[in-house]
Amino acid sequence: MTHTKLRKLKISYGDNHALKEINVDIPDKQITAIIGPSGCGKTTLLKSINRIIELSEGVKVRGEVLIDGANIYGKDADVLALRKKVGFLPQRPCPLPMSIYDNVAFGPRIHRLSEEQITKQLEKQKTNGLVKKEKSKKYQDYSKMDHLVEHYLKLAGLWDEVKDRLHSSASKLSIGQQQRLALARVLAIEPEVILADEPTSALDPLSAKLVEEQFKLLKKDYTIVIVTHILRQARRIADYVMFMYLGELIEHGPAEKFFNAPQKDKTKEYLSGEIS
Amino acid sequence: MKRKIKRSEIEEKIFKILMIVSLAIVLLSLIGIISVIVIKGFSALSWSMIFETPKGGYYLGKEGGIANAIVGSLYLAFGALILSLIVSIPLAFALQKDYLNKKIANLIRVLLDVLCGVPSIVYGAFAFIVMMHFMIRASLLGGIVTLALFMTPIMTRAMDESIRLVPAELKEASYSMGATRFETSFKIVLRQSLPGIATAVLIAFGRGIGDAASILFTAGYTDSIPTSLFSPVASLPLAIFFQIATPIAEVQRRAYASAFILLAIVLIVSIITRYLSSRFSRYNLS
Numbered sequence A: 001m002t003h004t005k006l007r008k009l010k011i012s013y014g015d016n017h018a019l020k021e022i023n024v025d026i027p028d029k030q031i032t033a034i035i036g037p038s039g040c041g042k043t044t045l046l047k048s049i050n051r052i053i054e055l056s057e058g059v060k061v062r063g064e065v066l067i068d069g070a071n072i073y074g075k076d077a078d079v080l081a082l083r084k085k086v087g088f089l090p091q092r093p094c095p096l097p098m099s100i101y102d103n104v105a106f107g108p109r110i111h112r113l114s115e116e117q118i119t120k121q122l123e124k125q126k127t128n129g130l131v132k133k134e135k136s137k138k139y140q141d142y143s144k145m146d147h148l149v150e151h152y153l154k155l156a157g158l159w160d161e162v163k164d165r166l167h168s169s170a171s172k173l174s175i176g177q178q179q180r181l182a183l184a185r186v187l188a189i190e191p192e193v194i195l196a197d198e199p200t201s202a203l204d205p206l207s208a209k210l211v212e213e214q215f216k217l218l219k220k221d222y223t224i225v226i227v228t229h230i231l232r233q234a235r236r237i238a239d240y241v242m243f244m245y246l247g248e249l250i251e252h253g254p255a256e257k258f259f260n261a262p263q264k265d266k267t268k269e270y271l272s273g274e275i276s
Numbered sequence B: 001m002k003r004k005i006k007r008s009e010i011e012e013k014i015f016k017i018l019m020i021v022s023l024a025i026v027l028l029s030l031i032g033i034i035s036v037i038v039i040k041g042f043s044a045l046s047w048s049m050i051f052e053t054p055k056g057g058y059y060l061g062k063e064g065g066i067a068n069a070i071v072g073s074l075y076l077a078f079g080a081l082i083l084s085l086i087v088s089i090p091l092a093f094a095l096q097k098d099y100l101n102k103k104i105a106n107l108i109r110v111l112l113d114v115l116c117g118v119p120s121i122v123y124g125a126f127a128f129i130v131m132m133h134f135m136i137r138a139s140l141l142g143g144i145v146t147l148a149l150f151m152t153p154i155m156t157r158a159m160d161e162s163i164r165l166v167p168a169e170l171k172e173a174s175y176s177m178g179a180t181r182f183e184t185s186f187k188i189v190l191r192q193s194l195p196g197i198a199t200a201v202l203i204a205f206g207r208g209i210g211d212a213a214s215i216l217f218t219a220g221y222t223d224s225i226p227t228s229l230f231s232p233v234a235s236l237p238l239a240i241f242f243q244i245a246t247p248i249a250e251v252q253r254r255a256y257a258s259a260f261i262l263l264a265i266v267l268i269v270s271i272i273t274r275y276l277s278s279r280f281s282r283y284n285l286s
């Protein structure tokens, strides 16, 4: 059973119909890769899942995106709650103008998490086993928020690199580190779905690898949708693939089937590199 | 091929010369103004000038100082600055596309630009008519309000321009975490545009504290330091005007000394503002 379903989703920018009737179920706790040539509507589709698309000018959304059975574009839908549930990782990391620590604490702070809520959230996190527990550490003078920041920086694979300079500026980090910080920031709001728009395209191969590895770990606990134009990356990490072309969803299915036995001609052409 | 390279080189040269000439004009006039003020005014500058109010016959060259105008100008400019800030910050944010439709925002921008071009004497005359109607005397309050009217469009537009430069991705990052518009504006955008906002405040402050025409009818002039918002108040620009208009050389020198003091105030305020803004923006994206 999946929690995220797109039904007859159509999006246009003025007269430009960027998305034409998208119907798809996004599988839970897997990595779904959206692939397709430039300008085919990958970003538009991704941004429609947490309504960040509405920040663009002249955009019109029709159809439904159902999350847990409710249409997120419905009249009484709560956008802020939705965005807490569906985190978004942009193409270019954009650290907030504050310290590394405050970047991670930003989400929990704006959502006004109480100490008990933080404790509960961290307890739940412990059960997923993604971050190894360390024993001999003095935690008396740590606040709940300190624990939270440490946890999510570890979860994003950044902790060891920044633990000694948590209060220095986030914009001084390298681009690769900034992207993992953005990941930590998104994880800290405890989303169920993580949307990532070409999260490695601004990174060097090594940093890209780190982020990919992190995603592979995280899918155990999160539903991940990633836009990529690198076919090899999709092959490496995707469990499910959506191929888009000129605003249409041409083909979608489990990665193995998609790559080994594509059904549509367009898909075959794209996979063989005839269209790009 | 060869000719093209040559032409672009000439363009480059001409532009370079233009830049140097412009820079020279600005720098030379600045140096000129400052040296005239210093040369003519420095001999008249004294502690009593700064700390004493005018005694009888001050404008004939006798004892006293212009503490009334210094304090008056500070009251006026800071009072107006606070009023302007209260109006300008929400207004500048409202002009962003997060809040207002682009067309409406651009219309308001045009209106504000027109208001920036209205000479300050018109603000003074307008406020004077209103004050006459309600039988309000020229006073500190009247001056502050008029000056704030004059400063607000300048401050708002300068803030608006710097807020517009905040990258859309930064706002997107904030919204995508479930931040509200208010949180995005005041926790993210304000921080990021703080240096620009500080500059806006400085520009408006400089224009305000140096303006004579808007407060000519509305703030009045007096030899004493005001004790309430409803008493008239002296100001440095008017002090300069009155002193320079006398035929007495000694008093004219004092006018230049007053200008020197005005300059010093603007300089001090600008250094403090820049220091504070660089402190608060040390986390900013570059």
Ligand SMILES: Nc1ncnc2c1ncn2[C@@H]1O[C@H](COP(=O)(O)OP(=O)(O)OP(=O)(O)O)[C@@H](O)[C@H]1O
Binding pocket: A013, A016, A018, A037, A038, A039, A040, A041, A042, A043, A044, A045, A056, A057, A229
């Ligand atoms: N803000 C916008 N205003 C108007 N048109 C837009 C806007 N954003 C995207 N479009 C148009 O919508 C279509 C889909 O764009 P989108 O950014 O979703 O493509 P994409 O698949 O993400 O491309 P890329 O791989 O280059 O990032 C394109 O034709 C694009 O020109």
Ligand SMILES: [Mg+2]
Binding pocket: A042, A043, A044, A197
């Ligand atoms: Mg894109």
